[in-house]
Amino acid sequence: SKPVVAIVGRPNVGKSTLFNVLAGEMISIVKDTPGVTRDRIYADVDWLDRDFTLIDTGGIEPDSSDIILSQMREQAQIAIDTADVIIFITDVKQGLVDSDSKVADMLRRSGKPVVLVVNKVDNFDKYMADVYEFYNLGIGDPVPISAASRLGLGDMLDAVIAHF
Ligand code: GDP
Ligand code: MG
Numbered sequence: 001s002k003p004v005v006a007i008v009g010r011p012n013v014g015k016s017t018l019f020n021v022l023a024g025e026m027i028s029i030v031k032d033t034p035g036v037t038r039d040r041i042y043a044d045v046d047w048l049d050r051d052f053t054l055i056d057t058g059g060i061e062p063d064s065s066d067i068i069l070s071q072m073r074e075q076a077q078i079a080i081d082t083a084d085v086i087i088f089i090t091d092v093k094q095g096l097v098d099s100d101s102k103v104a105d106m107l108r109r110s111g112k113p114v115v116l117v118v119n120k121v122d123n124f125d126k127y128m129a130d131v132y133e134f135y136n137l138g139i140g141d142p143v144p145i146s147a148a149s150r151l152g153l154g155d156m157l158d159a160v161i162a163h164f
Contacts, residue, residue: 003052003164006079009089010068010099014119018147019056047157050164069099076103080110085163089117092130104137113163114139117156122146
């Protein structure tokens, strides 16, 4: 069956924006999963003839930092249990935060392939220097993207399918 790719990250980093872009625009075939009637969290994505199922793990967006961390751990655990590759999204405008590091530790220990993505790099010249701090997470090279401006998505998808 098709590989499963899960998107994990804090509230507001752009998980759903990325999901919608990949589900709605860059792909040739989109099929809704039957039974998912509220927020669509599964999409079939086709990149360079490599099909995969994409999951947006962020449903309820909590507002207390304790809840954010526990929910991120839960999302990460779901991704670790169900995904073949995990897209871990961070936010260049917020920078590296403690909950990013804690989730990165879980993902690293799981041994699952992780593509570390730094979103909101809306201008590569202006923000690229801020991307380098994400190397400190110790889960590989950060891939800069702007989901909103559709920048860097090809390089990101190449990094994802390289793990299939
Ligand atoms: P989620 O909570 O992780 O699912 O994040 P959302 O996809 O709901 O996005 C949160 C906010 O970030 C929204 O206001 C988006 O418009 C904004 N956003 C998402 N991607 C980008 C981006 O590439 N650049 C900028 N500047 N804003 C973005
Ligand atoms: Mg969301």
